[in-house]
Amino acid sequence: MSPLYKEAIYWFLLLAVTTAVYAALVPFIGPIAAQGAFGLLGLGGLQPLLYRKRGQTVVCDERDIEIAHRALIAGYSVFWLAFTLGITGLWAALYQGGHSMVSIHVLPNIVCGGLIVFMTARAVAIIVQYRLQDAAKGE
Amino acid sequence: MPTITNQIRRLRFERWEMTQQKLAELIGVTRQTIIAMEGGKYTPSLALAFRLSRAFDVGVEDVFRWHEDSQ
Numbered sequence: 001m002s003p004l005y006k007e008a009i010y011w012f013l014l015l016a017v018t019t020a021v022y023a024a025l026v027p028f029i030g031p032i033a034a035q036g037a038f039g040l041l042g043l044g045g046l047q048p049l050l051y052r053k054r055g056q057t058v059v060c061d062e063r064d065i066e067i068a069h070r071a072l073i074a075g076y077s078v079f080w081l082a083f084t085l086g087i088t089g090l091w092a093a094l095y096q097g098g099h100s101m102v103s104i105h106v107l108p109n110i111v112c113g114g115l116i117v118f119m120t121a122r123a124v125a126i127i128v129q130y131r132l133q134d135a136a137k138g139e
Numbered sequence: 140m141p142t143i144t145n146q147i148r149r150l151r152f153e154r155w156e157m158t159q160q161k162l163a164e165l166i167g168v169t170r171q172t173i174i175a176m177e178g179g180k181y182t183p184s185l186a187l188a189f190r191l192s193r194a195f196d197v198g199v200e201d202v203f204r205w206h207e208d209s210q
Contacts, residue, residue, distance in 0.1 A: 061168040062184055063175060133175040 007050055008071075008126035014043060015119050022112075032105055038112050041119075067129045075122030082117045083110075142206045148177045150195045150202065166190040 018040045025034035050059075087110075094100045151157045159173040166187065175181035183191070192199045 056164050058163065058167055058169050061172050062187060063172045063181055064169070130171075133178075133180040134171055135178070135180070 005126065005130045007047055008123040008130075010047065010050070011044060011119055012123040012127075014041060015116060015123075019116065032108070035108055035112055038115070041115070063133070067126060067133075070129060071122045071125035074125035075118045078121035079114055079118040083114055086110075086113070142208075143182050144179065144204050144206065145176060146202055146204075147173070147191065150197070154195060162194060165194045 018037055021040065022034050022037040025037055090102070090106075094102065147162075151159070151162055159170045159177075163170045163173050167190065168187065172181065172183075176183060188199050188203055192202045195202060
């Protein structure tokens with residue numbers, strides 16, 4: 001299994017765990033304090049451990065980099081689309097002659113939501129690309 | 140659209156039935172990349188194409204073929 005494929009799964013799982021912890025904490029400490037759970041995503045800083053050299057075996061090559069690059073573009077595109085639609089949708093739904101207000105609590109949720117959308121789309125794009133390319137025959 | 144095919148699998152077997160892992164180590168890529176190239180799912184960079192041809196001790200065009208669109 002390619003290391004970047006592992007990385008995608010790792011990010012996906014980390015995001016899923018973080019979101020679950022967030023959802024579990026909300027009833028007890030409220031949505032704002034529960035956002036601290038997203039600090040768990042800092043564990044993503046441990047990902048270089050996935051790239052450590054294993055004997056003569058190459059762990060990352062030009063194909064992995066190309067796939068990661070495409071996934072980054074896909075993640076960004078999906079994020080931007082969701083962000084734009086979400087913001088303009090919210091504006092259209094809440095607009096009341098320019099006198100409506102949005103809670104300040106919405107702002108950190110936009111950041112966390114954007115991160116979730118970006119990382120999920122990126123992970124899915126990486127997994128799909130590896131699945132498509134690795135579906136060839138072996139030895 | 141032009142397509143590029145390759146003879147990696149055939150050349151590998153002609154060269155002492157070299158394994159995908161051995162070839163991957165020789166040219167500095169992962170085994171998954173060899174699998175993807177043999178399956179026609181991935182077209183390598185020019186540098187990797189040269190490394191492959193050197194590994195088989197043949198020319199680049201003996202490994203890769205360029206096919207103009209027949210349609």
